[in-house]
Amino acid sequence: MRFRSFRDFEDGEIIGGLGFDIILHRRAIGELVLPSGRLLACDPIAALDTEPFSVQLEPGVYPTHLIIAELRDEKRCAYAVVDLLSSDVYRWELATLPAPPDQTIFDKRDEVGYTVDSSLGAFVDGETAADLLNYHQLVMPEDNDFERHIWGRVNKRRRQGVGWASLDLCRDLKLPCTDDRNLLTFDAGFGNGYYETYIGYDSDDEITSVVTDFEVLDLRFPSFPIGT
Numbered sequence: 001m002r003f004r005s006f007r008d009f010e011d012g013e014i015i016g017g018l019g020f021d022i023i024l025h026r027r028a029i030g031e032l033v034l035p036s037g038r039l040l041a042c043d044p045i046a047a048l049d050t051e052p053f054s055v056q057l058e059p060g061v062y063p064t065h066l067i068i069a070e071l072r073d074e075k076r077c078a079y080a081v082v083d084l085l086s087s088d089v090y091r092w093e094l095a096t097l098p099a100p101p102d103q104t105i106f107d108k109r110d111e112v113g114y115t116v117d118s119s120l121g122a123f124v125d126g127e128t129a130a131d132l133l134n135y136h137q138l139v140m141p142e143d144n145d146f147e148r149h150i151w152g153r154v155n156k157r158r159r160q161g162v163g164w165a166s167l168d169l170c171r172d173l174k175l176p177c178t179d180d181r182n183l184l185t186f187d188a189g190f191g192n193g194y195y196e197t198y199i200g201y202d203s204d205d206e207i208t209s210v211v212t213d214f215e216v217l218d219l220r221f222p223s224f225p226i227g228t
Contacts, residue, residue, distance in 0.1 A: 005226055006092075006198075006211065006219040008081065009067055015217075022217070023070040024078075030166040032064045032082055033180045038126035039082070041095075041197045041212050044185045045118035045147060048133050052126035053095045055199055057084065057207060064123060064184050068162050069216050075161040077187045078216035082123055085208040089200035092221035095210065113196040120154065121195060121212060122185040131169060131181060145173055150185060163187045189214030 009015075011026035037057040042050035067079040096112050114121075124132075136144065149172050153165035164186035170177040188195060193214075198221040200209040213221070 004220055006079070006213070006221055007089075008209070017071070020072055025068040025070065025075070025161075026065055027068055027162070027164075028063065028065045029164045029184055029186065030064060030182075031061045032123050032125075032184050033061050033128070033182050034059055034125045035179055035181065036125055036127045039210060040124060040126055040129055041080075041195075042114050042122055042124070042129070043116045043118050043188075044120055044122035044124070044150065044183060047114065047117075048124075048129050048136075050114055050129070051097045052129075053197070053199075054098050055095060055207070057210075060084075061180075066162065066164065066186055071216075076189055076216045077162045077164075077214055078189065079214065080121060080123065080184075080186055080212045082210040083208075084210070085202065085206060087202035087204070087206065087208050089208055090203040090225050091201050091223055092198045093201065093223060094221075095197040095199050113194050115194050116188045116192050119188060119191045120150070120185050121188040121214070122183055123210075123212075124183040125181070128169065128181040128183060131175060131177070132183065135169075135173060135175060149173075154185065154187070158187070189216050 009024045013024045014021045037059040038052035040050050040052040063083045065081050066077050068075050069078040094112055150165050154163035157163045167183045169175045169181040195214055197212045202208045
């Protein structure tokens with residue numbers, strides 16, 4: 001492919017594939033609310049108990065979008081992006097999880113990425129994920145609206161291509177939240193797998209974006225200054 005390093009493509013851009021052109025679509029999916037700034041990426045159906053990333057973000061509300069790759073006869077979500085600043089990315093670092101406090105030897109793979117078993121990935125704040133876990137424990141299975149809302153919206157959008165959903169804890173699940181809390185979920189690449197997330201820093205060493213790579217496109221996230 002022509003572009004070896006990831007960049008935030010514009011809607012409708014075309015890049016070269018293996019014998020065919022790939023059309024990239026940029027789709028806004030709403031704003032992610034981070035009340036604590038402790039971001040986690042996970043399979044929202046199977047692994048809401050995933051630990052947040054080690055990096056601390058500024059609490060706030062951030063626009064989020066997908067980069068969707070149109071591959072001949074199908075569309076796949078290639079990247080999910082949280083935009084924190086408008087500045088250009090200067091370098092990337094792999095987002096890591098805290099090391100287990102009671103383990104001195106563990107698989108390095110445990111520190112990064114997450115496993116998808118439901119075909120969905122997600123971005124959510126650590127406090128919001130804890131609220132959702134409590135919700136699952138408090139309601140009876142027949143009264144649990146979480147998965148019903150998620151799958152209903154994802155499947156509806158899948159009819160036009162890539163599925164995604166925004167879940168509002170107060171509006172959709174009727175939780176007594178004192179502030180806005182939500183979860184953004186989306187189709188993960190080609191489905192189940194293991195996916196890593198990257199933190200983008202600008203030239204002032206400020207975090208400008210967070211990107212999960214669903215391994216649809218063979219683009220790199222260089223740790224050295226981009227363009228050197």
